[in-house]
Amino acid sequence: xxxxxxxxxxxxxxxxxxxxxxxxxxxxxxxxxxxxxxxxxxxxxxxxxxxxxxxxxxxxxxxxxxxxxxxxxxxxxxxxxxxxxxxxxxxxxxxxxxxxxxxxxxxxxxxxxxxxxxxxxxxxxxxxxxxxxxxxxxxxxxxxxxxxxxxxxxxxxxxxxxxxxxxxxxxxxxxxxxxxxxxxxxxxxxxxxxxxxxxxxxxxxxxxxxxxxxxxxxxxxxxxxxxxxxxxxxxxxxxxxxxxxxxxxxxxxxxxxxxxxxxxxxxxxxxxxxxxxxxxxxxxxxxxxxxxxxxxxxxxxxxxxxxxxxxxxxxxxxxxxxxxxxxxxxxxxxxxxxxxxxxxxxxxxxxxxxxxxxxxxxxxxxxxxxxxxxxxxxxxxxxxxxxxxxxxxxxxxxxxxxxxxxxxxxxxxxxxxxxxxxxxxxxxxxxxxxxxxxxxxxxxxxxxxxxxxxxxxxxxxxxxxxxxxxxxxxxxxxxxxxxxxxxxxxxxxxxxxxxxxxxxxxxxxxxxxxxxxxxxxxxxxxxxxxxxxxxxxxxxxxxxxxxxxxxxxxxxxxxxxxxxxxxxxxxxxxxxxxxxxx
Numbered sequence: 001x002x003x004x005x006x007x008x009x010x011x012x013x014x015x016x017x018x019x020x021x022x023x024x025x026x027x028x029x030x031x032x033x034x035x036x037x038x039x040x041x042x043x044x045x046x047x048x049x050x051x052x053x054x055x056x057x058x059x060x061x062x063x064x065x066x067x068x069x070x071x072x073x074x075x076x077x078x079x080x081x082x083x084x085x086x087x088x089x090x091x092x093x094x095x096x097x098x099x100x101x102x103x104x105x106x107x108x109x110x111x112x113x114x115x116x117x118x119x120x121x122x123x124x125x126x127x128x129x130x131x132x133x134x135x136x137x138x139x140x141x142x143x144x145x146x147x148x149x150x151x152x153x154x155x156x157x158x159x160x161x162x163x164x165x166x167x168x169x170x171x172x173x174x175x176x177x178x179x180x181x182x183x184x185x186x187x188x189x190x191x192x193x194x195x196x197x198x199x200x201x202x203x204x205x206x207x208x209x210x211x212x213x214x215x216x217x218x219x220x221x222x223x224x225x226x227x228x229x230x231x232x233x234x235x236x237x238x239x240x241x242x243x244x245x246x247x248x249x250x251x252x253x254x255x256x257x258x259x260x261x262x263x264x265x266x267x268x269x270x271x272x273x274x275x276x277x278x279x280x281x282x283x284x285x286x287x288x289x290x291x292x293x294x295x296x297x298x299x300x301x302x303x304x305x306x307x308x309x310x311x312x313x314x315x316x317x318x319x320x321x322x323x324x325x326x327x328x329x330x331x332x333x334x335x336x337x338x339x340x341x342x343x344x345x346x347x348x349x350x351x352x353x354x355x356x357x358x359x360x361x362x363x364x365x366x367x368x369x370x371x372x373x374x375x376x377x378x379x380x381x382x383x384x385x386x387x388x389x390x391x392x393x394x395x396x397x398x399x400x401x402x403x404x405x406x407x408x409x410x411x412x413x414x415x416x417x418x419x420x421x422x423x424x425x426x427x428x429x430x431x432x433x434x435x436x437x438x439x440x441x442x443x444x445x446x447x448x449x450x451x452x453x454x455x456x457x458x459x460x461x462x463x464x465x466x467x468x469x470x471x472x473x474x475x476x477x478x479x480x481x482x483x484x485x486x487x488x489x490x491x492x493x494x495x496x497x498x499x500x501x502x503x504x505x506x507x508x509x510x511x512x513x514x515x516x517x518x519x520x521x522x523x524x525x526x527x528x529x530x531x532x533x534x535x536x537x538x539x540x541x542x543x544x545x546x547x548x549x550x551x552x553x554x555x556x557x558x559x560x561x562x563x564x565x566x567x568x569x570x571x572x573x574x575x576x577x578x579x580x581x582x
Contacts, residue, residue, distance in 0.1 A: 131180050154478075155184055204217065269281045310542075316461065319459055341431050474491060493532040500530075506519040547570055
């Protein structure tokens, strides 16, 4: 299928999913709301791969988290622009003087989305008992529960024993229909942020009993449309019974629908955006942006501009994970040699065309957390001489007798393939090691990683909540099962170090941010010294948005909640020609 045909097919999918052809600016007839905001319209965005699961406790990837954020809702949420915690189903809460007891007061009249799992197909009211049930699922030891270790484990009273099947989840109590009490083992500086994750959304017992883990019904602003969603697109339609109201008193959501097109190629995404078939695209190569700005400069200079371009550092680190359970990467000298043999600066400049915040020469945690100075972490500089020395000390002088190894990476992004080709080239040139690679679907990659069947795997960690703790929790040794046949996620390296765990716990349980960061930095340095990973670069993100798309903010977590997004009709006038001679 050629490029023109592909674009034509996607155009038809988009038009059909958004209710047919509207005018050239994707504007159907809209109703006015307070403050100049408007109701109606279809917001059209894209992803390179589809979601894996919309069951909150099973979410392990970014796309699933993004889609789940639209259809589910929890006690609290994050502000799209500031990432500060705001009320959601809980309209208010109190924390007792000890910092361990949280009392949430739920809004009355909040309902689950209409669905066949409910009596008569009508969604019933959300009660405090539903959150207790949902949090019990979050703490249940099931094969696909990837959320427990980063949410309630070691935090909520009784969570660990409940996970082990030895007791009740005593730290979660439904006091009455609209009052929920959560008791922690010790104070936490990030617990509210954790509760804002899609992982902690409320689910209905009726939905679980009818659909098992295939849950696509929640209490969020948009309803998953089973009829029109396909492997190529996800269609979300307005939940008219959504509880949300904006700051001006407008009932949310404003949009009629959200269309998420699954487009593997960035070139196709950009072409569809230029053709007016997408409203926003992210993670664009800087060279593509440069070419678009140069060839369509007037579209950026109109008053107002037709397109808005922004670029920001993100809470994302791209890295490779070593499997520490089998040779040759059970040897730290091999892992360090690989780290020193890679020229990260060349990867960022020549392969990524500077579409990154910078090479990851310091540590695992990106430089996006105020007060956390990652430049104090000693990472790995490019040093071929030292890399060769370490490899020889490990028993592989000049790469001799080095066993066959393979890098596993998921499909859905040409840049990752370009990077692994460069890594392959550098390892051959610098260490005389020939590393193979294979591109496979994300689901398959995650399964192979979790079950310890990889040598090296491409990974990226996106902050679940805006704290360095989210990154360091990946390598907490207590999450690694003793049995190698059991899945280990997110610590797929199966990294264990008692000193690392000690400082991680001290940072996690610290009573203030400054103390927390000091302990986290000690933990991160131990992590880098042991080198279970090869950090490559910290992500930055170019984003193109069509002017008129409102309340779709840029933030360092790529957190997007479209509940209060709306589309304003815009009339452009051409920018005045400038006399270059003046």
